[in-house]
Amino acid sequence: MNLDLDPDDEPRLRAALARAVDGYVPPPAPVDRVLAAGRARKARRRRAAVLAAAACVLAVAGLTVPLAGRGGDGPARPLPSPAVPTPEHVRPPAERPVTVSAGHGALDGTTWSVTVEYYPQLPPSAAADFLSGASAAAGTSLICRRMFIGHVQIDHQAGLWAGCTEVDGARDPRDGGDEGLWGLHDKGTSGTRLFVADPGPGIASGTVTLDDGTALTGQTVTAPGTTYRCWVVAIPDGRTIVSVDQYDARHHLVSRETEWR
Template identity: 50%
Template sequence: MTSPPSGPRSGPPSGPRDGHGNAPRDGHGNAPRDGHENAPRNAPRTPPPARTATPQDDIAARLHTALARTLAARDTSPAPVDRILAAGRVRRARRRTAAVAASAACVLAVGLAAWLPRLDARTAPEPVRSRPPVTATPRPSQDSLVTARIAHGTVDGTAWSVTLEYRPGMHLLCQRMLIGTERVDSSGGPWSDCQTVRGAYDPAMSGEEGLWGLSGKGTEGLRLFVANCTPDVASGAVTLTDGTRLTAPTVTVPGTGYRAWAVAIPDHRTIASVDQYDAGQMPVSHETQWR
């Protein structure tokens, strides 16, 4: 007998093989593979184990059911197209009415502007004539400042002035005196020439007189003689030793009983006498002690 040739055999396998490399192969010589690489190709697969339901799954299911029920019960109404169109027509009608009214107003204004100048001036009513305001003596309030210029002038090229200031709120009567641009007694502060008074009519301020200057306590240079007089004095006069006579009328602070008159004494001049007169030019007082 002839023995079979040695070596590998060609062609398809002659029968099934076991799990150690003896399984049947396909046309390319590849054995079918399963999860263990040894199961037949068409063998049934084992299903995965069922997942246990959790509380979150139950909550999700209930939410899904409630949402579906809400959507089914909602009745979606159609858009109010008719109402939108009607509102648009009303707005357009209003705009047209406003435009017509504005045009009519412009036409009327132009017509009036052209017609008014043609009116006869005789038919126009006479203008109301305003009456002049009634002047009254001002009365000081509690916080106002009332001033009165008593006298002013120029001596040897130097200007001078005397002013009374009544401050009701502070109960002060100030006698502001200027020689040139300097206030007399300015070194004493802003209130050095002020005195406390009791209201707008303080009789204690009547009858005071003084001679004031910037140096030498009023004995040299240009000096100011100021007399705060009583109500019966209407004017005053200062007679110098050289015969010069200086006169001045009294001035009253409005709304008060404070009155004064003042004159300026030139440098190197001395006073011989001071006289005061009433409204009839009758003597009220005569003084000779001033120098």
């Protein structure tokens, strides 16, 4: 087959796409199911907004009380100099990420690290990568698992927000249960690789057994104030995976997978 770029290509491709969907008849629209799930999601967002507002009120109250307590007859003390603003200081608290290190080390002569970042509000610069800007105003959250090998962020070609997933607040039950192999080459199938799991509740650790018998164990960490978890191990170049086991806090085996390589 040898097709040249010509004006005929477009109608031909359109016809081919029409043929591809021909015969696929979707089931009736699950309007009720979508509405029910949408309402539940909306209710969760409203609850989260109320909690965030309450936290702000408490924070302001906590600042006000000590300031009020300064009143008295003593000589006026000079106010402290304002701190030099930095981007983190300038950003409202809700836009600052909550971070936790899931693991780091050195392997194959290079360093690696994985950090979990939770953004309570979708950062404005990420809005274009996810829902439209309207969602940023509505407070959509973001969970990111930042993976580095040799100071190079995996998937950096996909932009600043590669490795991030939109979530609904700090306790979105949809996040969890995924695993992946990541690397800088061949989409995680060769070279030094990171096995990164965002396990569901109850998983305290994971062990990856390699073809040479080595057992690598990662402990589950949780981003503070959230239910977003992560455990990670680094796979040396040239090694393949025999099994991936996950354990609960009592070291009881919860799951075993043998399809990873």
